[in-house]
Amino acid sequence: MDGSSSNDTTWHSKHPHLGTGPLPTNVFTCENQFQLEREHIFKKLWLNVGRVEQIPEPGNYFVQDIAMCQTSILVVRGKDGEVRAFHNMCSHRGNKVAWDKHGSCKAFTCKFHGWTYGLDGTLRSVPDEKNFFDLDTSKLGLTLVACDVWEGFIFINVDPQPAEDLTSFLGEFGTRLHGYPFADISTSSASWTTEVNANWKVVKDAFLETYHVAFLHGRSLPDSFTSQSNPHNQILDLRLYPYHGTISLYGNADVKPSPVGSIAFRHGASLIRQNFDPNAPPPGVNPGRHEDWTLDLNTVFPSFFIDVSEGSYFTHNFWPVAVDRTIWHSTQYFPKAQTASQRFTQEYGHVLFRDIILEDGRTLEETHSMLASGAKKEFYLQDEEILVRHSHHVIQQMIERATGTHAHV
């Protein structure tokens, strides 16, 4: 880890192993690259599938289809309170045992022939069992998937023998965020899901840098993240880890809110910096203790984001479906509103955030639609886009280590 708090030299000069050269564009369109990412990244690493608040009671479950891992994952809270994950597949002839995206039950009964499984995955009953041959039901439970919980975030790993546990995978990045009140803030959430016609890295990269804020979000965020002293929304801080990364974002405390924004701000903090203390969060958030801080963008490799501010946070999960298709799932978390004013303030921040990321969304497909042309062989990254460079570096490094070859395409 390398913490950096001054900006007297470039970010890249502090991380020379990343280089400064252009980025090849065929990584976004190459089918072979996509298959390598599937086998050596998504099928090997811990992936966030949700939060514990989605399944508060024993018998509560949800399903996360993961096309990149060629499976559907069933996440269940057992009678013992433990969160477990299984491949969502009957041991008899393979039908999904849970068809609904979420629900609550005492057992999972396959709709095909009625095989029934307990919440812990064990096979409980088989209709007409005596007509089978040498059936050992004790070995025919649902197939367990490695599952662990960090700060209320549920992660799974489809590798039958993960190379490292979740704590080790998150490393210093994971311990740094300790103390942020995720549980208190996660009592209420609002999310959107959409399928974008773009490679998952086109989508992810758009959320890894703030160079675009002043221009792309010039209408939606006038003077919120920029000012005369920081016209390009340059980042305040950078922390790079072997997989993950954090940047601290500047916010203009002197921004003049809109008329409706003014009403919202009188009742609570919102997406735009206003009325909050940059030193209030635990030390791992705004790690540089910058007075003009507004939020930290935390990227968990390969495709999960936890962007934390004071009093609220939001996440992105990017799920590759095909080389040119990605499911984009964003969630905003709030403490459960008790009053109408709190509810109104949350709705204002929610709608504003949605409209901002709709601006991001348009660029994704407009960009991807041109990639196949091959007209541009390379992209050029500036110093502030270092998390984009880092992400591509880690991807190529993982593929090269696994295949023993240099690059892919």
Added chain:
Amino acid sequence: MSDATLPASFSDLQPWTSWALATERERSDKRQASSMEEILVFYNALLPRAEAALEYLEQYPLERMPADANMLLLLTLSLAEVAPAVELFGQPGVVDGYDVRRFQPERRG
């Protein structure tokens, strides 16, 4: 819901009860389907009454709003929905934005 009524002290907002919609999807669809003139009339009617409305609604826990108060609350949520159209974009939808109808919203808690 347009034949339901608002609390008596907010009866002046009765002409806009078609904006009292329960979900983000419904409020967003209404915004997208409205002309800028329609949005502005609603915005201009609600904005000067929003603080008073929120103050009035403070007397009720959010979980147990009477029907007329809940209708008033939903009007304020529609004000939040249309605010970016009026204050940022000058048109119902996000300028050069991704189609909001492709976003599937879901709330919990």
